[in-house]
Amino acid sequence: MSPLNPPNLPSGAAPSGSRFRAGPVELGGPGFVVMAGPCSIESREQFLEIAQAVKGAGATMLRGGIFKMRTHSHSFQGLGEGAFEIADEVRARTGLPLISEVTDPRQIPDLGEIVDVLQVGARNMYNYELLKELGRSGLPVLVKRAFSATVEEWLAAAEYVRVAGNPQVALCERGIRTFERITRNTLDLSAVAYIKANSDLPVIVDPSHGTGVRALIKPMCLAAAAAGADGILLEVHSKPATALSDGQQALTIEDFREIMRDLKTLLPALGRELHSLPQVPARAGLKPGAKPSLLFAAGTAIPSSGKP
Amino acid sequence: MSPLNPPNLPSGAAPSGSRFRAGPVELGGPGFVVMAGPCSIESREQFLEIAQAVKGAGATMLRGGIFKMRTHSHSFQGLGEGAFEIADEVRARTGLPLISEVTDPRQIPDLGEIVDVLQVGARNMYNYELLKELGRSGLPVLVKRAFSATVEEWLAAAEYVRVAGNPQVALCERGIRTFERITRNTLDLSAVAYIKANSDLPVIVDPSHGTGVRALIKPMCLAAAAAGADGILLEVHSKPATALSDGQQALTIEDFREIMRDLKTLLPALGRELHSLPQVPARAGLKPGAKPSLLFAAGTAIPSSGKP
Amino acid sequence: MSPLNPPNLPSGAAPSGSRFRAGPVELGGPGFVVMAGPCSIESREQFLEIAQAVKGAGATMLRGGIFKMRTHSHSFQGLGEGAFEIADEVRARTGLPLISEVTDPRQIPDLGEIVDVLQVGARNMYNYELLKELGRSGLPVLVKRAFSATVEEWLAAAEYVRVAGNPQVALCERGIRTFERITRNTLDLSAVAYIKANSDLPVIVDPSHGTGVRALIKPMCLAAAAAGADGILLEVHSKPATALSDGQQALTIEDFREIMRDLKTLLPALGRELHSLPQVPARAGLKPGAKPSLLFAAGTAIPSSGKP
């Protein structure tokens, strides 16, 4: 069951069938997934503008932080519950599934109603109590690699979710800490290749945090695809200079379009293609004051027939 | 208020008065504190035997894991609530205050009744929701450094507890991740010297995890004292070979006695001395089935008179 | 002149025209260069067999260690001068230019007669006396990144060669040291993207040392190309299991052919193509006992007309 054969990696024979759906999107399948959006949801206008722009450029999933993990207690910590209605409306209007971070087990029930993938941030990769609760939740989970987690530890973190009964887990490489100072982190693409060869888990790459340098994001998106990643997670902002968090590494809309163009050229040479969304009518947003409801069948396991 | 002057460390002028008590023990004062005991509480007999032995050798605080954070979901995870009565009895019989790890905000109320210092493990240093709850609890807290946390991040983690209203916070250096493979981690004693020079937080050093090699623990205890640490945290086991966790780095009782002897010689040359406990009669343990109660006034703030 | 604007990287405006020739091969031009061969030249038969095989598969340059840098004084240190005739003959028979490591300034005159590119190994990147001599030699130089060199230091090492009068310098990323243990090193492709964006130096990637794991070499070759590298350097052996050095990371001939096939598909999607060699008749080898002579005009500067 485990991708590991402790204490020596790996078992070789990867279990099959771990690809899964988050709303209309399949992770770990042949389609290359592009998750894009702002670091944090800052306002209705900001999130809607960016969401529509990334959708127009071909993104398959929307990102947007609601609860933020910040080093300093005095930094902007996200809008929290104040972003729930915004998130729900924008998700409905664009038809894009939403990924957002969960930072406390007690957030899972509410957050699970408005997001399609619950992200475990790098700082919480070792938070096993959170991972176990996510395992019990049955919702799709993306586990980011901790700042200096070994690949063995990272796979073992995903295993905490699986062992608790939830097979819908993907990993996200977001750079590791090294002595190097020109980049915020060192993006470890060999780890991506290793996991694709030795486990069945989908792997997403985050070059925004992985480099922290706008000019390096495009080449690292292409390199991530070439290394075998199943998708990328990107910070995009309509006005990076005024972003409340991580502005220095946010792509502009135009940067993002250029990356999409290049990926469309590159992926076929790798035997893959961009994940495309079904043409569904945009959903109406919530009425003001309405309680968020489950619009997508988030986290539906893909049965052996392949039918969602 | 913050020990940091972002973005450039440090403010220089350290706030005074951050020393605090955990039961009869003062952290951050002139006395050098020795916390010792097994990695995990495994049974009543095991914990009582080790506790009495380390007390006899001069330890000032008892350690014993109740909830364990283990990389693999299939490893021994501690006795959990099953260790509550054991912990309470052994603490009462030895008269030693107890430090143990908290891994979930929901454990704080119960754990707070039987332990005198709540330890935040390296894996949870970035778990800000847990730190905030500990801030609200008012209980003494020891924050271990994460595997690759910068000193700035580590100080900022302690700040989450303080900002939530709890000044009773100490730090614990337990080694960082590097490329070196002869030791489990690289013990970073310059970080200890840095924090002593630039903040008012008590700093404890854990050479057991910091090296992971039994033969290196004694020299690193002495070096920690020389670098300015306020105490050490040690794994001691009566039968290391059969310990359920971390046996390879556990000291034997005899190893521990030798370290205590050497510290007694060394500390006066550094202008310090071993913290001594008041001679109090050993307390009776709980009657079987009794609810744990607050035996020590854990976390009493030290008034300006300095009298406990 | 310098790619750096100390103390803050980088100058932005990259000097043009730093591409250069090593025999019939151009480094830093539009053609993607593939350097392949054994870690060490072990015998005439071994080197000739591998050289012909990699040529047949499309390699554009031959690698083969003559002087080896080994951690332990008792390990195989290369054939040294005993490999000169072998190297010269195989280079002549295949028509492939040869890259090999120089480990001492005193080797430069002799080695310069039989190799087309002098490689400075990771262990010698900070050996400034060697770099200065190579600067004076006027021969093409490839500077590998030291185990934990910052990009700034690595560019500054290349600058030692340039300042001494030799513009024919390329860099080689070969992985850095991190805490990760599944790979021998962590291949840092963001550094490649950074250097391509901020300097004019050609950059080659060595996924053999960069990962140390045979199964990861192909995906990292493709990722290197996608990140913008100008070529790759690969260890290939006809019998990896019996190689005298680095056998565990050597590709088989068949592995190598597969990589070449995939690169031929990938590169056009990146706007590049494999460097092809002019169809020249294979040269006759040296007669036994003859002194090595300069067969290629190694290191011919490319005039502004761009004509070799």
Place this chain on the structure above:
Amino acid sequence: MSPLNPPNLPSGAAPSGSRFRAGPVELGGPGFVVMAGPCSIESREQFLEIAQAVKGAGATMLRGGIFKMRTHSHSFQGLGEGAFEIADEVRARTGLPLISEVTDPRQIPDLGEIVDVLQVGARNMYNYELLKELGRSGLPVLVKRAFSATVEEWLAAAEYVRVAGNPQVALCERGIRTFERITRNTLDLSAVAYIKANSDLPVIVDPSHGTGVRALIKPMCLAAAAAGADGILLEVHSKPATALSDGQQALTIEDFREIMRDLKTLLPALGRELHSLPQVPARAGLKPGAKPSLLFAAGTAIPSSGKP
């Protein structure tokens, strides 16, 4: 003969008798050695003033850079041969043996006449050709640890000197590269304890480079002694603010006196004492223009009788 038992460290039984003399100073014996002086010899006045001051404060050996290894080719590279007469005169007038760095095998004959210990810098630890020549020279050698050398590699570098016939080798820990940014390097004192437990090589600690922060040098000197080091190597300058290299980490004369005072208190508690020099009359310096001559019997092996 080797301190290593490859592939698994260590042999346990350390060979005895590897302590050796450099002039009147014994390395690896009971006396704790203090090497102090400026990063670089800048002028006769500067070096003489500092040398006399550190001698007055109790230093047992003088340091002073002649050939410098600098990251950037445009930085001050030391006075080179221009410092030979200054070095010789100051060494003669103070009676202190001198340690200085060798950066090229071709410097050994001349440098060997005016220095008592040849230092291999961190950047040259893997320069095996240099180590072999030093092995053949028979002169005392101090091998600094490379920026990210494993302990195994570091011991193996010393082995290159020994295998070439020179048993007079000591090691110097000078900090390793990590992600931490408050210190220039992370001083690895567990490596010191490890080597003292598992090899017979004397180990010196350099807290000046090891931290790069003046305020941390004193506590790390004390911690180094407590960890078992045989001595320390310190950068001291009479005017740190105007030093041509490394001024930010240079101790003032007063800082240095304070460290010496504290060491005199600390060492007896560790069962050691400061190495004291025999009371010899200061030697006259060279006459201007005279060729440097061998004033000390540098590197005399200590016979079993213990008589130099």
